[in-house]
Every structure is written in C-alpha cells, then in structure tokens.
Amino acid sequence: MTYINQQSGGYKSGTISVIQTAGLQELAQFIKTYATGEFTGSYDNLQHFDRKNTHLFYDFQDYFSYLVPANQQSNPEKLIAECVIYEDHTPTFFEGYPRDNPFDIEKHCGITTYILKDLPEYTDMNEAYKQLAWYKAAYTH
Helix, strand or coil: CCHHHHHHHHHCCCCCEEEEEEHHHHHHHHHHHHHHCCCCCHHHHHCCCCCCCCEEEEHHHHHHHHCCHHCCCCCHHHHHHHEEEEEECCCCEEEHHHHHCCEEECCCCCCCEEEECHHHHHHHHHHHHCCCHHHHHCCCC
C-alpha cells in the first residue's frame, strides 16, 4: 500500500486484505443463523468494489449489516476482525478517470461478497456462486 499511496490519479487505487481463513467457518455459521433478514435497500447505497454500472462485489460488513438483527451487529464485526488480520485501501478508486467509473471507498472491512440477484443477466454468476464452499456453509440448511 505504501507504493500505491505514492502514486497519483487512477494509479493511486487499491484495496488489500490478508485473511486468516480458519475463522471463516465460524463467520459462515453466524451468517447462516442470523442473516435471515431480506435486503430491501438499494444496491447503489452499498459499498461496491467494481467499476461496472451493474455492481457484482460489495463490502461484506456493509451488506450483512442490513440482514443481521440490530442486537447481533457487534458479532459479525468481531468475527470479521478475527479473520481479517490486515486490510488497507485508498480513499478512492480510479479518481480522475471518468470513463472508468471512479468511486469512493468509504467502507472496507477486508472481505467482499457477491450478492445473489434475481435477474436474468446474473443467472450464470448465481449458479457459479452456489457451487462455492462459502455459499454451502453460509446459506444451505
């Protein structure tokens, strides 16, 4: 990140995380148990991490804060902190490059997530996501 932060314009863009994967099983179990709400907000209001107009990847904690009951909010933060042993990010991504859809990075817990969307253009992505060990651990009963 020192190198990236010394750059300028769009070259000063990045996120980095070091994940201790041993804690992901406990995080998945928490999500399976408590993230039972339904996201009714706008995807545009979630922190995304891609430059496409239709976003695919979002900040894990930002998204799940809408699905986990208020009295459980501190638990995913704790579990994420046990998994993410290092994270850093630049304040913006592709600043100064309007054709690349620059965006601010206001939230970055260190883990991103894909969100299943019931739209025809996401059918293949949704099916691929459902094959991942994470999806099977966090969502299937």
